[in-house]
Amino acid sequence: MTPTVLYSPEPAKGWLPWGALAPVLCILIVALPSIAAWKIELQLGLVDGQGEPLGFAGLCTLLLFDFSLIGAVLFAWVGFVERRSLATIGLLGERPWRTFFAGLGLGLATSTLVVTAIGLAGGYAVGEVLPAWASAPALLRMTALAAGFAVQSSVEEILFRGWLMSAIARRLNVVLAVVLTSTVFMLLHYSPHQAWDIMLGTFLFSVFACAWALTTGNIWGVMGWHIGWNWLIAVGFELPITGFDAHLPALIAKLTPVGPDALTGGAQGPEGSYLCALFFAAASALLIRRTARDWARSRERAS
Numbered sequence: 001m002t003p004t005v006l007y008s009p010e011p012a013k014g015w016l017p018w019g020a021l022a023p024v025l026c027i028l029i030v031a032l033p034s035i036a037a038w039k040i041e042l043q044l045g046l047v048d049g050q051g052e053p054l055g056f057a058g059l060c061t062l063l064l065f066d067f068s069l070i071g072a073v074l075f076a077w078v079g080f081v082e083r084r085s086l087a088t089i090g091l092l093g094e095r096p097w098r099t100f101f102a103g104l105g106l107g108l109a110t111s112t113l114v115v116t117a118i119g120l121a122g123g124y125a126v127g128e129v130l131p132a133w134a135s136a137p138a139l140l141r142m143t144a145l146a147a148g149f150a151v152q153s154s155v156e157e158i159l160f161r162g163w164l165m166s167a168i169a170r171r172l173n174v175v176l177a178v179v180l181t182s183t184v185f186m187l188l189h190y191s192p193h194q195a196w197d198i199m200l201g202t203f204l205f206s207v208f209a210c211a212w213a214l215t216t217g218n219i220w221g222v223m224g225w226h227i228g229w230n231w232l233i234a235v236g237f238e239l240p241i242t243g244f245d246a247h248l249p250a251l252i253a254k255l256t257p258v259g260p261d262a263l264t265g266g267a268q269g270p271e272g273s274y275l276c277a278l279f280f281a282a283a284s285a286l287l288i289r290r291t292a293r294d295w296a297r298s299r300e301r302a303s
Helices: 022-043 055-082 096-120 136-171 174-188 196-216 220-236 274-302
Strands: 124-129 253-257
Touching: 022 055, 022 136, 022 174, 055 136, 096 124, 096 220, 096 274, 136 174, 136 196, 136 220, 174 196, 196 220, 196 274
Parallel strands: none
Antiparallel strands: 124 253
16 A cells, blocks of 8 residues: 545645654653653642542543643644644644534444443343432533543644544555554553453454545544543443543433453453444444445546
8 A cells, every 4th residue: 555645635734754753753742741840749739649539520631731731742743844734734624523423423322332342242230220310419420521532632633533543654655654653542441450351352442443434534533522421431330431430320220240351341341341332343344344335436537
């Protein structure tokens, strides 16, 4: 495969990093602001020595403050170093907000689907239904988490599926762009002693998101999906999301894991389940097939 311009053909007016260098830059764009934020949050008692958020305030600070810093560094890099438009990193298309909210709805639906599948397979015991609705403070905290996940998920999609994947594809090719983007995404979500199947699930999560962005030609939809997915898993069932616990009563129903970790995801939450990995693998295959077909038709029309 040859170098491919994703999203918008507008050229970069500044310096575009070499394909092999882009993943390293991505890690630095995440690491440097995160270290600066960690030092501040450690002094305020919002994180522990390993950078793990302490309580609800720590989690909200991580989602809002840390990722806002990462986003600011990314936009500064794109705007002042590469000097390319936001359209070239996937923020383009007609009716972007309609696409975004459609993705958000799909995020809510698919997260519910995966959790339901795990439950039907014997992974969860159902407890109290709608407990959060009896607590106004809990609902307010869920609203705060919605804002937090909106920032966190949007920045991740712009960084990985928007900037990194497009930068690598311009220098190398689309296949390497998806593989390298998903590998960096997996490594940046890694925590010590994490099992290989959890890492595989994280990799497949990114492959699915990459395939979605390639299919639609923008990142608005997958951005909305990511927000809906993260938020509902975090608040809907009293389950962890990517290893983080919101410590809130369930918005829908309290689910207690009773099955093996391979089924429930254990401390990782539903994203660590093999059923979730199968969902991402199957959905990715369908999207990749559709994208390959659409691109082949485009080449035929152009020839």
